Structures are given as structure tokens and as C-alpha cells.
Amino acid sequence: MAYVLRLLANGGMALALSTSGLVAQERSSSPIAPAPLFPNADRRQVLARAFPEIDNRFRTFAAQSRVPGIAWGIVIDGELVHSGASGDRDVQAKAPVSVDTVFRIASMTKSFTAVAILRLRDEGRLSLDDPAERYIPELSGLTYPTSDSPHVTIRHLLSHAEGFPEDNPWGDRQLDATDADMAAMMRRGIPFSTAPGTAYEYSNFGFAILGRIVARVSGVPYADYVRTNILAPLGMTATTLDVASVPADVLAHGYRLEDGRWIEEPALPDGAFGPMGGMLTSMRDLAKYVGFLMSAWPPRDGPESGPIRRASAREMQQVWRPTSATITRASVDAPLALNAGGYGFGLRIWQNCSMKHLVGHSGGLPGFGSHMRWLPEHGVAIIALGNLTYTSWGPVVDGAMTALERTGGLRARVPQPSPALLDAREQVIRLMSGWDDDLANGLAADNLFLDEPKERRRAAFGALAQRHGACTPEGSIVPENALRGEWKMRCQRGNVWVRITLAPTMPPRVQYLNWTSAMPLAPAMAGVAGDIVRLIGARDDEGLRRLLGPQVNPETLSDTLEAAARWGTCGLGTVLGGDGEQSSTVSLSCTKGELRLTIGLDPQSGRLTRLHLAPAPGTCPE
Numbered sequence: 001m002a003y004v005l006r007l008l009a010n011g012g013m014a015l016a017l018s019t020s021g022l023v024a025q026e027r028s029s030s031p032i033a034p035a036p037l038f039p040n041a042d043r044r045q046v047l048a049r050a051f052p053e054i055d056n057r058f059r060t061f062a063a064q065s066r067v068p069g070i071a072w073g074i075v076i077d078g079e080l081v082h083s084g085a086s087g088d089r090d091v092q093a094k095a096p097v098s099v100d101t102v103f104r105i106a107s108m109t110k111s112f113t114a115v116a117i118l119r120l121r122d123e124g125r126l127s128l129d130d131p132a133e134r135y136i137p138e139l140s141g142l143t144y145p146t147s148d149s150p151h152v153t154i155r156h157l158l159s160h161a162e163g164f165p166e167d168n169p170w171g172d173r174q175l176d177a178t179d180a181d182m183a184a185m186m187r188r189g190i191p192f193s194t195a196p197g198t199a200y201e202y203s204n205f206g207f208a209i210l211g212r213i214v215a216r217v218s219g220v221p222y223a224d225y226v227r228t229n230i231l232a233p234l235g236m237t238a239t240t241l242d243v244a245s246v247p248a249d250v251l252a253h254g255y256r257l258e259d260g261r262w263i264e265e266p267a268l269p270d271g272a273f274g275p276m277g278g279m280l281t282s283m284r285d286l287a288k289y290v291g292f293l294m295s296a297w298p299p300r301d302g303p304e305s306g307p308i309r310r311a312s313a314r315e316m317q318q319v320w321r322p323t324s325a326t327i328t329r330a331s332v333d334a335p336l337a338l339n340a341g342g343y344g345f346g347l348r349i350w351q352n353c354s355m356k357h358l359v360g361h362s363g364g365l366p367g368f369g370s371h372m373r374w375l376p377e378h379g380v381a382i383i384a385l386g387n388l389t390y391t392s393w394g395p396v397v398d399g400a401m402t403a404l405e406r407t408g409g410l411r412a413r414v415p416q417p418s419p420a421l422l423d424a425r426e427q428v429i430r431l432m433s434g435w436d437d438d439l440a441n442g443l444a445a446d447n448l449f450l451d452e453p454k455e456r457r458r459a460a461f462g463a464l465a466q467r468h469g470a471c472t473p474e475g476s477i478v479p480e481n482a483l484r485g486e487w488k489m490r491c492q493r494g495n496v497w498v499r500i501t502l503a504p505t506m507p508p509r510v511q512y513l514n515w516t517s518a519m520p521l522a523p524a525m526a527g528v529a530g531d532i533v534r535l536i537g538a539r540d541d542e543g544l545r546r547l548l549g550p551q552v553n554p555e556t557l558s559d560t561l562e563a564a565a566r567w568g569t570c571g572l573g574t575v576l577g578g579d580g581e582q583s584s585t586v587s588l589s590c591t592k593g594e595l596r597l598t599i600g601l602d603p604q605s606g607r608l609t610r611l612h613l614a615p616a617p618g619t620c621p622e
Contacts, residue, residue: 033482035300036413046409054400055084061396067388068255069097071283075381078291089252099283103252103385105370106363109279110207114346116214118312128155135213138186145192152196157206158345159321164203165193171204174273182272200321204276211275230307234288239281241270254367256389265367290381297376316345317359364390377412418482420508445503445511468493494519519580524606537565549607564613568592593619
């Protein structure tokens with residue numbers, strides 16, 4: 001499946017994203033928000049270098065975990081570009097797994113239910129903040145935990161914030177409940193573990209209720225609504241909630257390990273709890289679905305072609321109910337690992353030390369375990385399906401993501417500057433070449449000269465020119481977003497890093513203007529910086545003492561240099577700031593990341609008055 005995305009760019013050309021990558025298109029007329037673009041045109045070829053390692057990881061995992069059969073796949077830009085399979089879908093018949101084998105995906109069904117709800121919302125047939133009892137009268141008799149509890153809403157249910165108790169594995173055994181059974185459960189009441197809207201608590205019951213809302217609002221059974229409005233538009237012909245409809249020659253049988261033997265689990269029929277975990281699908285079909293959800297990124301112009309609007313698909317993939325952040329170590333000598341995020345609508349959303357936005361979900365039922373995970377800003381996903389009860393995919397998918405990252409091809413889209421930002425940059429560059437009041441007045445937002453008077457800014461520009469001499473821009477602007485960015489000016493003496501932010505006015509004008517002066521390292525400063533790099537992890541106490549002034553504690557500094565050794569071997573990089581004589585900040589390029597070294601020197605003795613070492617922003621040790 002190909003998703004053609006109209007991306008906005010500057011300088012005369014936009015790009016389109018298809019299954020084959022980025023291709024040229026006509027320029028957009030949007031003056032403000034060009035869409036971010038991938039920085040590496042050869043990303044697919046580079047990422048493909050990890051495929052052999054990923055295949056080996058999955059096969060090794062299946063053998064060590066004794067999973068009867070597995071399938072895995074890599075999706076890039078909406079296309080299943082690589083897949084693999086190992087083992088048997090039917091142990092007794094020794095029938096092998098293929099990319100078309102149909103597995104039960106359990107709780108990954110929840111995102112389909114969320115799509116169905118959002119489609120009805122987009123059509124104006126319900127609101128996410130409607131009380132659930134408006135559509136499910138059986139809920140009107142709930143006894144809430146406190147007198148000030150809000151009534152459960154659709155939004156609460158979508159994000160596991162309704163306050164019902166976590167119900168794994170109870171919910172797994174309710175798939176065959178009838179509508180009448182479920183209605184009776186609700187009339188008897190549902191206990192609350194927390195007040196609605198106050199905490200995350202995973203609830204299969206909640207998603208079963210959402211499926212019932214889909215049926216009530218649409219007027220057709222949940223399975224029929226999903227098949228007609230989600231599966232058919234995406235071409236998912238192998239996906240179903242009815243296990244009996246799956247051809248026997250592609251159906252994966254589910255197993256559990258018992259006393260070292262595989263015991264086949266009976267196939268659970270579809271029932272009232274199907275919307276929380278009853279879906280069956282193949283690797284090929286699931287890749288189409290994941291590709292659709294990823295195609296919501298980046299926001300852009302262009303026609304809508306999915307079962308829900310792109311904005312609604314993005315809504316699913318953002319945190320609506322936070323969960324507790326964790327910082328862990330895999331072993332006593334492993335680096336710290338961050339996991340922070342929460343639940344969106346039918347999907348988990350989190351970030352770690354190296355990736356700012358991950359989306360996915362796992363699924364587990366008697367006989368099956370599945371996982372899907374993607375990076376929206378990278379356009380890359382990994383899918384895994386297995387036929388062993390609660391197959392634990394997390395560690396092997398983590399390893400596969402790491403393998404992709406090590407290729408260097410796993411790079412996020414980068415923001416593109418708006419024409420207004422490019423124009424403001426040119427005006428600031430002209431102002432640096434020679435102050436002009438009319439030019440300054442024309443580029444400034446109304447706050448700029450209130451925050452710092454024009455006379456002071458004029459004087460600062462003059463001092464900058466005296467210190468650095470003539471300066472010319474080097475490279476293009478590095479945008480943080482369409483209206484904020486920085487660039488480098490190479491000067492006769494050193495460099496200047498300039499940063500601007502535009503105001504929320506039309507036209508956008510400069511509300512923030514600042515720069516960092518970076519003079520070359522004088523010989524004494526360069527010598528000390530080189531000595532510090534040499535001493536990282538070296539434990540040369542005598543060499544360290546020779547550098548220190550009385551203001552610096554040698555034990556504290558020794559500990560700092562020892563800790564920096566975790567980043568591996570380092571070398572001096574770019575001068576980032578300072579006068580080059582008494583204070584300088586320099587990047588250190590290390591084998592396991594980038595550090596920032598800030599040094600203060602006494603001008604008389606040449607000894608250290610200050611030393612600070614820290615990871616560069618966004619840098620994590622491997």
C-alpha cells in the first residue's frame with residue numbers, strides 16, 4: 001500500500017512520500033508551516049543493513065523461548081519492506097508459518113475499537129466527552145467511589161482512565177460472553193479501583209463497553225461496522241473477529257507450554273468482549289493497518305484517504321492518560337534507561353532516552369502473543385506475531401530497534417523553516433553586517449526593543465563586530481520548528497551562533513534574538529582542554545593536580561573525569577562558546593556520545609578555576 005503525502009518545503013519544491021520514498025512535487029503555497037522531511041535520502045538502503053541481524057534475533061528468541069511459530073516484519077513509509085517467519089502454525093501437522101498466516105492479536109484489537117469510535121466522532125454522531133451511560137443505559141446504575149466522581153465518559157474508556165480495576169487475565173476469558181451476559185454484568189455493577197479521570201488502570205471491560213457503544217450508535221454489530229468502515233477501506237481481507245471464517249490452511253493454532261510440552265489451546269469464539277481482544281490478522285494485513293496509522297505523520301496538506309482523518313489518527317497516538325515514569329538498569333553495570341509516557345486511545349505512547357515518541361501495543365491471550373511498535377517521526381515500524389500464550393516480545397523488539405538505530409539510518413524527520421523564518425534570518429545577517437535603524441525596526445516584533453532598548457542592541461552588535469571582524473553565514477538555518485531556529489556565522493576571528501524566534505503576528509517578526517560568541521582557543525586554553533581529555537578515565541592524580549587552581553576540589557574533579565569515561569574515548573570537537581582565554585565551552589566527540597566541556601582559567605596562573613562536564617542535550621551513553 002502506498003500513501004502519497006504532500007510535504008511542504010522551501011525554495012521551490014515540495015516532496016511526496018510514497019512506498020518508494022521521497023519524490024519531487026510542485027511547491028506548496030503554504031507560507032507558514034512546511035512539513036518536516038527526512039534528512040537521509042538513502043534511509044531504506046541503510047536500514048536494510050540491520051535486517052540480517054534482526055532475522056537472527058527473532059529466530060534465536062523463538063528457539064530460546066520455545067515459541068512454536070512466529071512471524072515478524074519491518075514497515076517503512078507504509079510498506080512491508082521486510083518480513084520473516086519461523087516454526088509452525090500447526091505443530092501436529094508441521095505446517096510452517098508464512099507472512100499470510102493468521103494469528104490472534106488479542107489486545108492490539110483495542111486500537112481498531114478506538115478507530116471506530118473516532119470515526120463516529122468525526123461524523124458528529126458522538127462526543128468523546130459524552131457520558132458512556134448515554135449510549136449504554138446499563139451503566140446508569142453504577143455506584144461511584146466518591147460523591148464528587150465524574151461519570152465515566154467515552155474519553156475515560158479510550159484512555160483507561162475510567163477507574164475500573166485492572167482485569168488481566170480475567171478479561172481474556174470473557175471473549176465468548178454474549179451481549180446478554182455482558183448486559184447482566186453491567187446491571188450488577190462494576191467496582192471502581194480509583195475515581196474516574198484520576199489514574200491509569202488497564203481495563204478490558206472498558207473496551208468491551210466501547211465496542212457496545214459502536215454498535216449502539218452505528219446501528220450495526222461491532223464486527224460488521226469494523227469490517228465495512230476500517231478493514232475494507234484498508235484492503236485488510238485476511239482480518240476478522242470470527243475465527244471460524246479463517247481458512248484452515250492459514251490459521252495459526254495457539255499453544256501453551258506445560259511440563260515442557262506444547263498443549264493446544266481451544267480457539268476462543270468472538271463475543272461481546274471481542275472489541276477488547278478478539279481480532280485475528282496476518283503480518284501482511286497488519287502492516288497495512290500500521291502503515292495507515294503511521295501515515296498520519298507529519299501533519300500536511302492533501303486529501304484524506306483513510307477510515308478516519310489524519311488528525312484523528314494522530315490524536316490516538318498522543319498521551320491522554322499519563323503513567324508513572326520509570327528509570328531502570330538492565331544490570332548493575334548497564335546504563336540508566338528511561339521510560340515515560342502513558343496511554344492514548346487504544347495505543348500506548350512512550351519515550352526513552354534515545355527516542356522521543358514511540359507508539360505501539362502488545363496483545364496476549366491463551367495461545368498467542370503479539371506486538372506492534374513504531375516511530376511516527378521516523379516512519380518505521382516493527383511487528384511480531386507468535387502462537388505461544390503471552391509471547392513476550394518486548395526485549396527482542398527492543399533489540400531490533402537498536403539494530404536499526406546502529407545503522408545510522410534511523411533518523412527522524414527534521415523541521416523545515418518557514419519563508420518568514422528564512423526572511424528574518426537574512427535581515428538579521430544584514431543587520432550584523434552594519435546596523436540600520438529602518439532595517440531593525442522592520443524586523444522587530446513590538447517587544448524586542450522593550451525587552452532590551454534599541455541603543456543597547458546597537459552597541460552589542462558593534463561590540464560583536466569589533467570582537468569577531470567580518471562574518472558570513474555558514475550553512476543553512478537549523479530550525480527547531482517553522483518559526484524558531486539558529487545558524488552559524490563564520491567570522492574572521494572565531495564563530496557566532498545566532499538564535500531567533502518569531503512572534504505570533506502576521507507577518508511574523510522577531511521577538512527573540514540572541515547569539516553565542518565562540519572565539520578560538522588560545523594556546524593556554526587549548527593545552528588545558530587537551531590535558532582534560534587525556535585525563536578522562538586515566539586516574540593521573542599528579543597530572544590533575546598540576547592543572548588545578550585553589551577553587552577546584554581535586555577529588556570532585558577526579559570523580560567527574562572517572563564518570564566521563566563511560567562515554568569512551570573522546571576528542572576535542574567544535575568550540576561552542578567563550579572568549580577562548582578565560583572561559584570556553586567545547587564539544588567532545590566520544591565513542592558513546594557527545595559531551596560538553598566548559599573550562600575557566602585564571603589569566604595569571606593559567607590554572608583551572610572551573611571545570612564542568614555534561615552530556616550534550618539529548619545525548620545518552622550507549
